[in-house]
Amino acid sequence: DAEITQSPRHKITETGRQVTLACHQTWNHNNMFWYRQDLGHGLRLIHYSYGVQDTNKGEVSDGYSVSRSNTEDLPLTLESAASSQTSVYFCASSESGRLTFGTDTQYFGPGTRLTVL
């Protein structure tokens, strides 16, 4: 069965360190998204990609970067981790086919809980 996985599931790091969160999907979806979830804020979009070599900034992109070198993976990098980046991070993907455009379902990974000390 197709799926979307994230690793690690839990991560503790120190302020100032570079951290990379992995996201891998086997749906062969064009679109991939990274969100963070914080109490009182719901889900906020960090970065997204509509295909290989395409990346776009979301509403809370400062301090984060992504790269899309293949269809399956969209790693999220925190350049220099800050305590404000302590959060739960979710990756998602969607097909965005011609017939589903505008009605796409996003499929979410299980999340990564990141703590920055």
Next chain:
Amino acid sequence: GNSVTQMEGPVTLSEEAFLTINCTYTATGYPSLFWYVQYPGEGLQLLLKATKADDKGSNKGFEATYRKETTSFHLEKGSVQVSDSAVYFCALSDIQGGSEKLVFGKGTKLTVNP
């Protein structure tokens, strides 16, 4: 810009009670509307969706009707179960320049007691 407002939680109900979670939206055009559910310790998953006005999405006993005149997409269930305890997110599709992403509400936590 496009936005979604959903009722503040948390919501606590007894088993078999009627559930309504309100969701209203602001958008240009006619976006698709979604309800996603997040069970404890898991990622979000689609619960139901509606793609045009007056459409009713339904799944697992939950329903929501796309009301263009009131810009609403309220989630309802006639008889909730303990297993429905989760966080519910209302969302709309945001289409700009040929690309598509979702705009989420802040989520409503539902707890159902036996």
